[in-house]
Amino acid sequence: MHTVYLGLGSNIEAEKNIASAINCLRDTFSAVVLSPVYQCAAYGFEGDDFINLVARAETRMTPLELKAFLGDLENRHDRDRQVPRYSSRTLDIDILLYDDLYLLSPQLEIPREEILQAAYVLKPLADLAPELIHPVERKTLIELWNAFPRQDPEPRLVELRLVELRPVDFQPV
Secondary structure (H helix, E strand, O other): OEEEEEEEEEOOOHHHHHHHHHHHHHHHOEEEEEOOEEEEOOOOOOOOOEEEEEEEEEEOOOHHHHHHHHHHHHHHOOOOOOOOOOOOOOOEEEEEEEOOOOEEOOOOEEOOHHHHOOHHHHHHHHHHOOOOEOOOOOOEHHHHHHOOOOOOOOHHHHHHHOOOOEEEOOOOO
C-alpha cells in the first residue's frame, strides 16, 4: 500500500462538490483521513472563495493510475478543462505527496510544487501530517509551515503566499 496526500479545492457549489469527492475517495481508498477545511479568496481572477483541504489515503494505484482516477473524478464533477488555469472550479484534486517519491515528468510532478508556494496547500497538509518529512526539502511539514514566507520578493508568489486562510466549520460526511 502507498500513502498519498491529495489537495482538494472548489469554489463552485464547493461544499456539495467537496463532500461528494470525499465520499468517492472513501469508497475507493482505505484509511482516508481529512485535514481541517480552509476558505480563501480566489487567486489570479475574480470569483467566489475556495474551500480547500487535504486528504490522506492508502492505495495500491501507481502514481499515473491515481492521476487518471482523480482526473476522472474531477470530470464526473463537471470540471471544465477549457478555462484558463486561474479560474473557478467545481473540483480540483492534486496529488501532493506519494510516499516519499520524487517524480518530475511531463505527466506528473511529485511532490507538488504548490506545497512550498501556497498557504492553502501547505497549512492543511501540515495540520494533517506535521511530522511528515518533505521528500525534497528534508524538513517536516510543520517546519516548512513555520518558516513559510508571509512575503516574497518574487512578484508572482506574493499574492499567493499572502492569501488569507479562514478555518471553515464544514464537516464533509
